[in-house]
Amino acid sequence: xxxxxxxxxxxxxxxxxxxxxxxxxxxxxxxxxxxxxxxxxxxxxxxxxxxxxxxxxxxxxxxxxxxxxxxxxxxxxxxxxxxxxxxxxxxxxxxxxxxxxxxxxxxxxxxxxxxxxxxxxxxxxxxxxxxxxxxxxxxxxxxxxxxxxxxxxxxxxxxxxxxxxxxxxxxxxxxxxxxxxxxxxxxxxxxxxxxxxxxxxxxxxxxxxxxxxxxxxxxxxxxxxxxxxxxxxxxxxxxxxxxxxxxxx
Numbered sequence: 001x002x003x004x005x006x007x008x009x010x011x012x013x014x015x016x017x018x019x020x021x022x023x024x025x026x027x028x029x030x031x032x033x034x035x036x037x038x039x040x041x042x043x044x045x046x047x048x049x050x051x052x053x054x055x056x057x058x059x060x061x062x063x064x065x066x067x068x069x070x071x072x073x074x075x076x077x078x079x080x081x082x083x084x085x086x087x088x089x090x091x092x093x094x095x096x097x098x099x100x101x102x103x104x105x106x107x108x109x110x111x112x113x114x115x116x117x118x119x120x121x122x123x124x125x126x127x128x129x130x131x132x133x134x135x136x137x138x139x140x141x142x143x144x145x146x147x148x149x150x151x152x153x154x155x156x157x158x159x160x161x162x163x164x165x166x167x168x169x170x171x172x173x174x175x176x177x178x179x180x181x182x183x184x185x186x187x188x189x190x191x192x193x194x195x196x197x198x199x200x201x202x203x204x205x206x207x208x209x210x211x212x213x214x215x216x217x218x219x220x221x222x223x224x225x226x227x228x229x230x231x232x233x234x235x236x237x238x239x240x241x242x243x244x245x246x247x248x249x
Contacts, residue, residue: 166184
């Protein structure tokens, strides 16, 4: 039996007496076996769809990577625990904002700021729609905030761009295309504004320097002198932000 045959999507393996649940995911793009931790703190084994990889090989691969697995699964579980503890709050520009859910006769769910909290109104008996409304709130305000900051920083840096795109990307905070299209993850506005501004400066600097050369970092430092501090902040807190803005279910 190979990984490209019919097989259970969810599997488990015991590593150092600890049962580890994992998902096998086929990929057309992958060339080799890869390990990832998804947004639900679940271990994923990415299997190249073009290769016939037997299950014993996958299990051997997992045992060879047991230190990485144990370390990263533990980290992901801790992040998921912290996110659950704050499930009654959203992070908005680095601030903890309490969520108040109100059931009403309305037909759709909405989320709006008010009285120092985020007021989420949902149809009676449909609290399950609250996450969708919070996600929509984030996306709406992310576009407004990011568009304003990009225009301010572009003017300050004397740079022009073609357009701004706000997406649901979990892998990148921002990117800059060769056509000067600036793309940002709406999740970014959960971070403090100074961190958001750093990412904006970072991507604008790529309009001048399509690399991470010394010249690129000099440009970043000129307009964001404390950028190293914000890089460290994202490395430390980025996974928690992604977990707390995971509104898929």
